[in-house]
Amino acid sequence: MTGKDGGAPLEPIGNSPVVILVRPQMAENIGTTARAMANGGLFHMRLVAPRDGWPQDRAWRTASGADRILEAVEVFDTVDDAVADLHHVYATCPRPRHIVKTVLTARGGAEELRAATRRGLKVGLLFGPERTGLDNEDMARADALIRYPLNPGFMSLNLAQAVMIMAYEWWLTEDGTLPRELMTNETHVATKGELENFMRHLIADLDECGFLRNEEKKPGMVRNLWHFFTRGEVTEQELRTLHGVVTELSRGRKLRQG
Structure with missing residues (x-):
């Protein structure tokens, strides 16, 4: 089975955490x-005591193709x-509680x-009911708590948003995407030789x-011009365009003079 965008199959990748929804209230949220x-x-x-039982057709309508996950759902009566069967369990905790326990950010x-x-x-991640979150008894089963550092004046998340934050942070722990990258498409970042060739052309015409x-x-x-073009990563295509600009400006000037 492939994802909705035709990408990688929706299959478990290695030993990934179990997401445990405790007493979820709406199938659409699942x-x-x-x-x-x-x-x-x-x-x-895994679902713990879902309010409306399981399975629920409405869950498939909002899963956007993540059917394999829903088809493999396990249901339990208690946390x-x-x-x-898990070795470590972490519980999401949106509000301070009178509990002595390690608290981590989503990234941590x-x-x-x-x-x-x-x-x-x-390992497993506990998420509580949509309206109330996990209670103290639920969190007592966790090794540590996870709280998201959000706007303290408004920390309201729906269930999928709360899970998405952890899913994103989990993915980033092994993702190799560069923090910043220049998208060059069919061209490439210009080499020093290509830049030198353009600068000779430009300076000759400026002379x-x-x-x-x-x-x-x-x-x-001339140094200022060099600084301008070396400040970023000009592409080979951009240099070819600039070559054309300089050539046409020179041609137009000669035509006017003639």
């Missing part, structure tokens, strides 16, 4: 959660049953989850038209 999970490479969902939690799975341990006639200022003006 479906959108499956969609969020698939985006971040989480493929194991204890749902986590019995994802890094610990990844470290545990690399050791071959099975010919008289722009560089002040011999005292000429070296500094």
Whole structure:
């Protein structure tokens, strides 16, 4: 089975965390959660005492193609049953509670989850009901809590959003995407040789038209032009366009003079 955009199959990738939805209230939210999970490479969902039972057709309508996750859902009566085969469990906690327990950010939690799975341990993430979140008894089963550092004046997330944050952070722990990249499409970043060729063309025409006639200022003006073109990553296609610009300006000037 492939994703909705025709991409990679929606199959479990290695030893990924189990997402455990505790007493979820709406089938649509379970479906959108499956969609969020698939985006971040989480493929194991468990439900604890879903309010309307399981399966629910409405969940498939909102899953946007993440059907395989819903088809493999496991249902349990209690949190204890749902986590019995796991080695480490983390619980999301949107509000401060009177509990003495390690609290991690989403990023910190994802890094610990990844470290545990690399050791071959099975891990899980607890998410509470949409309206109330996890209660103290649920969180007592967790090794640590995860709180998202959001706007303290408005920290309201729906279930799928809460899962999406963890799925995203989980994916980033092994993602090799560069933080910043120039998209060049069919061209490439210009080499120093290509830039040197263009600068010779430009400076020769600037000399010919008289722009560089002040011999005292000429070296500094040429350096400024070099700085301009080396400040970023000009592409070979852009240099070819600029070659054309310089050539046409020179041709137009000669035609006017003639």
